[in-house]
Amino acid sequence: MNIKGSTNIVGLIGHPVEHSFSPPMHNAAFESLGMDWAYVAFDVEPENVSSAINGAQALNIKGFNVTIPHKIEVMQHLNELDDVASLIGAVNTIDFNNLKGYNTDGIGAIRAIEEVTSVKDKNVIVAGAGGASRAISFYLAKFGASSITILNRNVDKAQNLARDISNSGLISDVKSDSISQINTYLKDADILVDTTPLGMDPHIDDEPIAKAENMHGDLVVFDAVYNPNETVLLKEAIKAGAEPVYGIKMLLYQGAESFKIWTGMDAPIDVMEDALNRHLGR
Secondary structure, eight states: OOOOTTOEEEEEEESSOTTOSHHHHHHHHHHHTTOSEEEEEEEOOGGGHHHHHHHHHHTTOOEEEEOTTOTTGGGGGOSEEOHHHHHHTOOSEEETTTTEEEOOHHHHHHHHHTTTOOOTTOEEEEEOOSHHHHHHHHHHHHTTOSEEEEEESSHHHHHHHHHHHHHTTSOSOEEEEEGGGHHHHHTTOSEEEEOSOTTOTTOTTOOOSSOGGGOOTTOEEEESOOSSSSOHHHHHHHHTTOEEEOHHHHHHHHHHHHHHHHHSSOOOHHHHHHHHHHHTTO
């Protein structure tokens, strides 16, 4: 990478950020297209978010990705929010051209799933009720899922998220229940989305949220965890003859959406995916 006085800078803010796969992914994309851009990760303490946004503007930084724990806090420092980011209530991408916030996590998951099936008119189970679940669920509704069932250990959180999705007017059939009841819903599901951290490295032997004997061959199973690539849940899905969708694809496509927001150009998906796989030692 040849950094010059003319180089356009984009980056990531979060705390911590050392684990991020975004710098190698985006820098590979810029290099492959011969673009004078560079992507850098910035570790920003929570009390310094406002200063980071103001400083980035002063330094003519072009865009940020935003990760935990800043996705909600940054919204207070922006001029404008994308419609779906506003519904989700969290931002993971900032365009400093107009100080506008976006959330590309949900569309990243949709694009990953739609490599194998459309979400339109599908019955979808979403496990978990945190930030990733919220982002993905609103996009599932936007892209025409016929029903969404939110399952969570804390049923109150599942009910609150289901209510928010229903109130958006994007979809009418939204349910909630305890994740312990997942087998009741699986038989009629077309897509299962797992946003829980179960099976994430180093806890790769966690008990999965569902077993092969309760899945069916027409089910599509997406796990947002990308390390390891083949989680305990996806192993069960493969055993059942269901179609697995890997979490690395969500990371890839959310990054591609951010790339387009900042540069106005389509991202080189293959290059970015190769960079991710190399970074993961695959």
